[in-house]
Structure formats: structure tokens, C-alpha cells
Amino acid sequence: MWPARFTLSFFFFTCLALSYMDRWNLSVAAPLMMKEFGWNETAMGLLQSLFFWGFTLSHLPGGWLADRYGGRRVLGIGTLGWSLATAATPLASGLGTLGAARVALGLGEGMNMPSISSLVARWFPVEERTRATVVNIAGIHVGTLVAMPLSAWIAAQWGWRVVFWAYAAVGFVWLGLWSAWAPAEPPAGNAGAVDVVPWGTLLRERPVWALLFTTFVTNWTAWFTYSWLPTYFIQAHGFSLKGSGAVSAIPNLAMILSGLCAGWLADRLIGGGMAVTRVRRTLLAVGFAGAMGCLLVIPRVGGGYAAVACMSGALACFAFGSSTVLVNSLDLSPRHAGVLVGIQGTAGNIAGMISPVLGGAIVARTGRWDLNFYLIAALLAAGILVWLRWSSGEPLSLAPARSSAAPWPAPRVRPAR
Numbered sequence: 001m002w003p004a005r006f007t008l009s010f011f012f013f014t015c016l017a018l019s020y021m022d023r024w025n026l027s028v029a030a031p032l033m034m035k036e037f038g039w040n041e042t043a044m045g046l047l048q049s050l051f052f053w054g055f056t057l058s059h060l061p062g063g064w065l066a067d068r069y070g071g072r073r074v075l076g077i078g079t080l081g082w083s084l085a086t087a088a089t090p091l092a093s094g095l096g097t098l099g100a101a102r103v104a105l106g107l108g109e110g111m112n113m114p115s116i117s118s119l120v121a122r123w124f125p126v127e128e129r130t131r132a133t134v135v136n137i138a139g140i141h142v143g144t145l146v147a148m149p150l151s152a153w154i155a156a157q158w159g160w161r162v163v164f165w166a167y168a169a170v171g172f173v174w175l176g177l178w179s180a181w182a183p184a185e186p187p188a189g190n191a192g193a194v195d196v197v198p199w200g201t202l203l204r205e206r207p208v209w210a211l212l213f214t215t216f217v218t219n220w221t222a223w224f225t226y227s228w229l230p231t232y233f234i235q236a237h238g239f240s241l242k243g244s245g246a247v248s249a250i251p252n253l254a255m256i257l258s259g260l261c262a263g264w265l266a267d268r269l270i271g272g273g274m275a276v277t278r279v280r281r282t283l284l285a286v287g288f289a290g291a292m293g294c295l296l297v298i299p300r301v302g303g304g305y306a307a308v309a310c311m312s313g314a315l316a317c318f319a320f321g322s323s324t325v326l327v328n329s330l331d332l333s334p335r336h337a338g339v340l341v342g343i344q345g346t347a348g349n350i351a352g353m354i355s356p357v358l359g360g361a362i363v364a365r366t367g368r369w370d371l372n373f374y375l376i377a378a379l380l381a382a383g384i385l386v387w388l389r390w391s392s393g394e395p396l397s398l399a400p401a402r403s404s405a406a407p408w409p410a411p412r413v414r415p416a417r
Contacts, residue, residue, distance in 0.1 A: 004183040005123040009132055011174075011182055012116045013139035015079060018174055019109050020143035021151070022086045022167050023051065026102070027227055028151040028245060029160035031234060041231075043095065045360025048227045050099045052352035054106025059349060063114030063342025071115035071122075071338065072182055076175060078115065081108030083171030090161030113326070113345060118338030121330050123183075127271055133327040134263030138256050141319070144226060145252040152230070152245025201396070202333070202340065210390035211328055212347040214284070217383035218322040219348030220355045221291075221376050225251075225315065227356040228363075228372075236369050237304030247308045254316035262287070262323040276331055276393030280324045284391075287321020288384050290314075292377045299370035318380075331393045 026033075030044050039047075058078070066074045085104035092098040116136055124132045147167075154163045202208055229251070230244040239247060262283055269279045294314035301307055329340040359372045 005132075007181065008119060008123055008183060009135055011178055012119075012136045013142070014174060015075065015178075016112060016116070016136055016139035017143035017146070018167065018171050019079075019082060019112055020140050021147040022082060022105065022164075022171065023109065024144055024147050024226055025086075025089075025151050025160075025163050025167065026051075027230055028148060029155055029163060030231055031241060032155060032160045037094070039095070041360040041364040042357070045227070045357035047095065047099060047102060048356035048360070049353045051102045051106040051109075052223070052349045054103035054108075055110040055352065056106070056346055056349035058107045058110030059114060059345035060339070060342035062111030063118065063338035063340070063345075066111075066115040066118035066338035067336060071119040072184060074111050075115040075119075076178055076182075078108045078111030079171060079175050079178065081111075083108070083168050083175065086164050086171060087168035089164045110345070110349075114338045114342045117326070117329060117341040121334040121337035126334075127267060129330050130266040130270070130324075130327050131263045133330070134259045134323045137259050137319075137323060137326065141252045141256040141259065145249045145256065148230065148248040148252065149242075149245040152242050156242055198336075202336070202343070205332075205396055206390040207332055207392035207396070208340070208343075210386050210392075211325070211332070211344055213386050214325055214383045214391070215344045215348040216351045217379045218318075218325050220351035220379055221318060222322075223352040224355040224359045224372060224376065228359055229311070232369055233304065233308070235363075237307055239304060247304070250308055251312040251315040254312040255319035258287075258316040259319040259323045262320045266324060266327075277391070278393075280328055280331070280393045281388055281391055283324045284321040284387050285384050287317045287319070287323075288380045290317030291321065292380050293317075295373045295377045295380075298373055328391065328393065332396050334395070 026048060030048075033039065034041075034044055062074055062078065082105050085101055085108055088104070089098065089101040092101050117133075120129060120132050120136070151163045154166065229248045230241075233239045233244040233247055234241070266279050266283060270276055291314045294310050294317060298307055298310045298314070301310055326341070326344075329344055330337050333340050362371050363369055
């Protein structure tokens with residue numbers, strides 16, 4: 001029979017794809033909105049960053065609620081929130097109202113990943129969690145891959161407002177299917193709800209701080225790239241609006257394929273007996289080093305398509321390395337996966353608040369995109385050093401949490417002879 005966890009994986013994949021389609025609509029619409037409202041790159045970068053204020057505020061509460069009351073319910077509530085915010089965005093008339101809509105979008109989407117990670121920890125066995133996580137992450141890249149060309153085409157045909165209304169409608173359809181078909185209860189023995197979270201113990205552990213710092217680095221890289229990639233191709237290489245949407249999809253396709261390969265390789269190595277810590281460290285170091293090399297080459301290539309090729313290589317390597325970062329929270333504390341992903345997301349979202357606005361300000365002040373690539377390469381180097389020094393793939397020794405149900409996962413009891 002078709003396992004229920006595979007149905008959940010399909011819902012996770014599509015939920016993240018749709019949410020990122022909603023999130024990056026603004027990136028595609030940015031050139032049109034800047035022209036309509038008279039904004040420069042600094043103002044648009046500020047608008048991009050406002051999303052992360054809401055995203056950060058709901059991330060940790062969303063993780064705690066998912067661990068306590070169940071990720072199924074929390075994910076549904078969050079999806080309703082970000083779909084409504086998407087539908088309301090075209091009704092805004094200025095920077096203030098658009099900013100409020102972006103904050104509301106972030107509040108809803110901030111519940112996505114903590115809820116999904118909490119559900120993955122409860123539904124998937126250890127040897128499938130890396131693949132399950134990278135499939136979820138692939139939904140992020142597929143959403144971006146679809147959104148870039150499709151949103152550009154819709155905006156060019158009917159205006160940027162229609163893009164938001166169309167994607168909001170799809171979000172409401174997903175919510176209806178989730179409410180009707182999503183499995184309700186995890187496997188027997190995995191259903192314990194967490195009442196007490198060992199905050200002090202979690203925040204004293206060096207592997208947790210290594211995870212938080214590296215998440216900051218990965219989010220800085222991802223959010224700058226997603227926020228500014230179409231505009232970069234238009235301004236630096238002369239692509240049209242439709243052309244920028246098409247070529248922006250290529251690096252995201254590279255990220256999808258690279259992330260899936262990394263997930264398969266990680267689970268294969270772990271299944272073959274390699275220590276989890278070694279697997280996590282090796283994949284990140286190799287991926288980030290490759291991304292650094294490609295980023296340093298981009299400013300020196302000639303021609304738009306050569307830049308697209310280098311950017312695709314950089315993001316493919318980045319996806320290969322960063323795929324191990326999110327699943328590491330499940331390594332360290334599967335029982336508190338929602339909370340730990342919430343803490344992790346909060347650290348990453350600080351980067352999301354800074355990266356788009358600072359990146360836009362650098363370009364507005366200097367007229368140079370390459371300075372952002374050098375900055376990202378330096379952050380990736382720092383991420384490698386911290387990860388190799390302090391990260392771990394082994395479960396933390398946490399004090400047992402009081403639970404409203406039987407301990408999770410249930411201990412195996414040897415039958416009496």
C-alpha cells in the first residue's frame with residue numbers, strides 16, 4: 001500500500017513550492033513596481049526585507065505549536081494566512097500598505113518549515129530523513145523555478161497584480177486538499193506531544209550554535225539571490241523582463257538536481273556505515289567551497305549567458321552543501337525538531353532581514369553587483385570553518401521532556417522469555 005508518509009511528502013513539497021511562488025512574486029514584479037511607484041533599489045530592498053520580520057516572529061512560536069499540538073493543524077493555519085496575504089497584496093497602494101502585506105505573508109509562511117520538520121521527525125525513520133528533507137527543499141526550488149518565468153509572463157501580459165491573485169487562488173485549493181486528505185495521526189509510538197522544552201540545554205550546546213551560524217550564512221546567500229537575481233540579470237546583463245524570468249529559472253533547476261543528489265548521497269553514506277557527523281561536515285565543506293569558486297569567477301566572465309552558467313554552478317554547489325543544514329536539526333533533537341527549526345529559522349531570518357536591503361543599498365550606492373558576490377563568498381568561508389569545528393550529527397544529551405503521551409519514540413521492550 002502507498003505509505004501515508006509519502007502522501008505527506010507530496011503535500012510538503014507542494015506547500016513549499018506554492019509558498020515560494022508567492023514569496024518571490026515581488027522579485028519578478030520589482031522592476032515594474034519600481035517604475036510605477038518611483039522607488040529605487042534601496043526602497044525595494046527594504047520592502048523585500050519586511051517579509052522576514054513577520055517570518056521571524058512566527059517561526060519559533062510555529063515550531064513550538066507544531067511540537068505541542070501537531071504540525072498538521074499549524075501548517076493549515078499558516079497556509080490560510082499566507083494565501084490571504086498574497087490575495088491582499090495587489091490591493092495595497094503604497095510602500096506602507098505593501099509592507100504590511102509582506103509582513104502578513106511572512107507571519108503565515110514562518111509556520112511552514114517548523115511544522116513540516118516536526119512532522120518529518122514523527123513520520124519518517126532516521127534513514128529516510130535526509131531524502132525527505134531534500135525533497136521538501138526541492139519544493140522551494142521548484143516553486144522558484146516555476147515562479148520566475150511564469151510570473152514574468154503573467155506580469156508582462158496582464159500586469160503584476162494578476163500574478164498575486166492567481167497564486168493566492170492556488171493556495172486556497174491546496175488548503176482544501178490538505179484539510180480533506182492529509183493523514184492525521186503519526187505511526188504508533190511517535191505521537192507524544194512535547195510539554196516542556198529544554199531551552200537552556202539546547203542553547204548551551206556548541207553544535208546548536210554551529211547550526212545557527214551556518215543557517216545565517218545559508219539564508220543570507222539564498223535570500224539575496226532570490227530577491228535580486230532577476231533584477232541583476234536585467235541591470236547587469238541587459239536581459240528583458242521575460243528573459244530575466246527564463247534565465248533565473250536555470251540556476252534554480254541546478255539547485256533542485258544538486259539538492260536531490262546530495263540527499264541521496266548522504267543517506268547512502270549513512271546507510272553504508274559512515275558517521276553522520278562526517279557526512280554532514282563533508283557535504284557542506286565541498287558544496288560551499290565550490291560555490292565560493294563560482295561566485296568569485298562571476299564578475300570576471302563576459303556575456304550574460306556566461307554569468308547565468310556561473311551562477312548556476314554557484315547555486316548548485318551551494319544547494320549541495322546547504323542541504324545538510326536543515327536536516328541537522330533532526331539529527332540533534334528529533335523530539336524537539338519543530339522548536340529547534342524555529343530557533344534555526346529565527347537566526348536565518350535575521351540574515352533575511354539584512355541581506356536584501358543591504359544588497360540593494362550596495363548596488364544603489366556603488367553601482368556594483370560584484371561586491372555582493374565577494375561578501376557572500378566570505379560568509380561561506382566562515383561557514384565552512386565553524387561547521388568543521390563545532391557541528392555534530394549525533395543526538396544531543398537532553399534532559400527528558402515531560403509529555404502528555406507516551407515517550408516518543410517509544411522504547412523497544414524485549415519480550416520476556
